[in-house]
Amino acid sequence: MKVTITHIDTxxxxxxxxxxxxLTDPTLNKKDGIFPQYVSSPxxxxxxxxDPALTNEEIGKVDLVLLSHDHxxxxxxxxxxxxxxxxxxxxxxxxxxxRLKRNNIIGLDNWQEYTVETDKVPQLKITAIPAxxxxxxxxxxxxxxxxxxxxxxxxxxNGCLYISGDTVLFEGIYELKKRKKVDVAILxxxxxxFPYLKKNLRVTMNGEEAIETARLLNPNSVIxxxxxxxxxxxxxxxxxxxxxEQSGEKDKFLWLTSGVETxxxxxx
Numbered sequence: 001m002k003v004t005i006t007h008i009d010t011x012x013x014x015x016x017x018x019x020x021x022x023l024t025d026p027t028l029n030k031k032d033g034i035f036p037q038y039v040s041s042p043x044x045x046x047x048x049x050x051d052p053a054l055t056n057e058e059i060g061k062v063d064l065v066l067l068s069h070d071h072x073x074x075x076x077x078x079x080x081x082x083x084x085x086x087x088x089x090x091x092x093x094x095x096x097x098x099r100l101k102r103n104n105i106i107g108l109d110n111w112q113e114y115t116v117e118t119d120k121v122p123q124l125k126i127t128a129i130p131a132x133x134x135x136x137x138x139x140x141x142x143x144x145x146x147x148x149x150x151x152x153x154x155x156x157x158n159g160c161l162y163i164s165g166d167t168v169l170f171e172g173i174y175e176l177k178k179r180k181k182v183d184v185a186i187l188x189x190x191x192x193x194f195p196y197l198k199k200n201l202r203v204t205m206n207g208e209e210a211i212e213t214a215r216l217l218n219p220n221s222v223i224x225x226x227x228x229x230x231x232x233x234x235x236x237x238x239x240x241x242x243x244x245e246q247s248g249e250k251d252k253f254l255w256l257t258s259g260v261e262t263x264x265x266x267x268x
């Protein structure tokens with residue numbers, strides 16, 4: 001089973017599994033826009049500094065979109081919203097179904113499974129993995145519902161592909177360790193924060209949590225995404241890479257070059 005990944009923008013990657021194409025968290029707007037983030041206040045804004053590595057035409061037709069959440073612009077922006085209208089099936093949260101009001105969007109609760117019918121990938125199954133979009137648990141509902149995803153198919157011997165969604169390290173990831181074996185972990189990083197709203201608030205993993213997640217889940221590969229290109233990402237790329245380089249988990253980390261298709265060496 002040939003599997004490739006192409007990083008496009010922020011948490012937007014294109015997975016090609018034996019010809020079946022999955023796009024995650026479509027952010028397709030160009031840089032320099034200032035976008036409301038709708039985190040906990042209308043004052044929560046961020047600025048984008050990077051353009052998508054591929055155009056819509058270069059992405060082409062996709063079979064499925066995995067949308068961790070719809071209510072933050074660094075995971076679904078204006079052009080991303082237009083893009084998902086062209087896709088037959090979008091899997092996201094139940095809250096996204098209510099907000100987006102489109103028949104092609106299917107909402108999943110934590111641990112709910114969805115079977116994809118395709119001849120390209122036998123017994124392709126997507127499971128919604130819990131995510132917590134804040135390190136301050138009492139603010140979880142304010143931040144809004146987010147999910148991650150596990151991608152599985154017939155013949156996997158060394159575990160699933162796990163996409164974290166925007167989350168910190170919390171008990172849901174420890175539960176994932178109990179329920180599933182993970183071969184590849186695609187982690188949303190960047191230590192996203194809005195210190196002018198709440199000083200200690202963080203909405204995604206930092207390098208320390210990425211390392212701890214790698215130790216916990218023990219995947220063969222860890223792929224960092226969602227760590228550069230926006231003002232509210234508060235850990236610099238240099239700091240993140242240095243932290244991981246100095247850890248005992250550094251050999252697990254695969255750093256993608258945006259726009260370049262990379263084959264995943266799955267242990268199947």
